[in-house]
Amino acid sequence: MNIVVASHGKLCEGLVDALHMMVAEPAPIVAVGLDEHGIDDFRERLAAAVDASLAQGKTLIMSDLIGGTPYNEAYALFLQHPEELRVVAGANFPMLIEVGIAAADSDDLDEVLGVALEAGRGGVVAAELPDEGYESDEDDLF
Amino acid sequence: MAIVLARVDDRVIHGQTTTRWVAVKPADAILVISDKVAADQLRCKVLKAAAGKLKLGIYTLAQGPEALAKASASPKKFFVISDSIRNFADLTKLGGNYGDVLNVGNLNATREGTKNMGNTVMLNDEDVVALDELAAAGVDIQFQLLPDDSVRTWPELKAKYQAM
Numbered sequence A: 001m002n003i004v005v006a007s008h009g010k011l012c013e014g015l016v017d018a019l020h021m022m023v024a025e026p027a028p029i030v031a032v033g034l035d036e037h038g039i040d041d042f043r044e045r046l047a048a049a050v051d052a053s054l055a056q057g058k059t060l061i062m063s064d065l066i067g068g069t070p071y072n073e074a075y076a077l078f079l080q081h082p083e084e085l086r087v088v089a090g091a092n093f094p095m096l097i098e099v100g101i102a103a104a105d106s107d108d109l110d111e112v113l114g115v116a117l118e119a120g121r122g123g124v125v126a127a128e129l130p131d132e133g134y135e136s137d138e139d140d141l142f
Numbered sequence B: 001m002a003i004v005l006a007r008v009d010d011r012v013i014h015g016q017t018t019t020r021w022v023a024v025k026p027a028d029a030i031l032v033i034s035d036k037v038a039a040d041q042l043r044c045k046v047l048k049a050a051a052g053k054l055k056l057g058i059y060t061l062a063q064g065p066e067a068l069a070k071a072s073a074s075p076k077k078f079f080v081i082s083d084s085i086r087n088f089a090d091l092t093k094l095g096g097n098y099g100d101v102l103n104v105g106n107l108n109a110t111r112e113g114t115k116n117m118g119n120t121v122m123l124n125d126e127d128v129v130a131l132d133e134l135a136a137a138g139v140d141i142q143f144q145l146l147p148d149d150s151v152r153t154w155p156e157l158k159a160k161y162q163a164m
Helices: A010-023 A038-056 A070-079 A093-105 A110-121 B015-024 B043-050 B063-072 B087-094 B124-138 B154-163
Strands: A002-008 A027-032 A057-065 A085-088 B005-008 B030-031 B055-059 B078-082 B101-106 B114-120 B121-123 B142-145
Touching: A002 A010, A002 A038, A002 A070, A002 A093, A010 B015, A010 B087, A027 A070, A027 B030, A038 A057, A038 A070, A038 A110, A057 A070, A057 A093, A057 B142, A070 A085, A070 B015, A093 A110, A093 B055, B005 B015, B005 B063, B015 B078, B030 B063, B043 B055, B043 B078, B055 B063, B055 B078, B055 B101, B063 B087, B078 B087, B121 B124, B121 B154, B124 B142, B124 B154, B142 B154
Parallel strands: A002 A027, A002 A057, A057 A085, B005 B078, B005 B101, B030 B055, B030 B078, B101 B142
Antiparallel strands: B114 B121
């Protein structure tokens, strides 16, 4: 299946650019950003990208922010294509990596949606200080 | 076959290693063999965190052959990673056995006299000498950043390097 990343500004392009550093052959993916040309222009470009994507197969739209314009426009498309389209908000890099891999091998929208939610949530963590300094795991390494 | 991947990577342990490579070659532990890394305590702590659930051993080149021998004899599966091609050429000279295949991933930290071979590999004349030593020792050198990238061979890249 296919992925459309929709965001404010160039966040979507940056996410897709970064994805190619981590996954050599992800699912087909396009980025559509809301820019200074405004909402009507964005709506047209998003609809065109999603139509092209749906022509190739089921599609997951990853939007950057719940309630933001990219999400709202994606949601409108979801209402029109509930059988073949899913939408998530809060797209982040851990989510995109796992979705990029999973969607390459799956046509199950809800399975990939589950991967997105789990990876996106699980990828948000705080750094913690180690219990001690670096010590070789020599004792049980081999 | 206790050593499942030997890799040159100047970022040593990072997301590509711990997610993409572990997915296709499951491993229990990572051996990092590098004088430069072993001498840097802060870097060692960062690598320990980066290794996550994988066990980690960091060794100098001099300690390398013994660590490799232990890994080869172990039922566990190991990645062996170093930050330069020269280190693997020296390990081979020291009698270290990490298998017949050497994967070359990231080599794009800033260094003198490098040529960009594409796909995050920058080589200089010293690398060419080390790669020739490894090839002469019978090591199959595979330039491959990610598991689903196609493999580029040393003869292929050497021809490209010499033409640049």
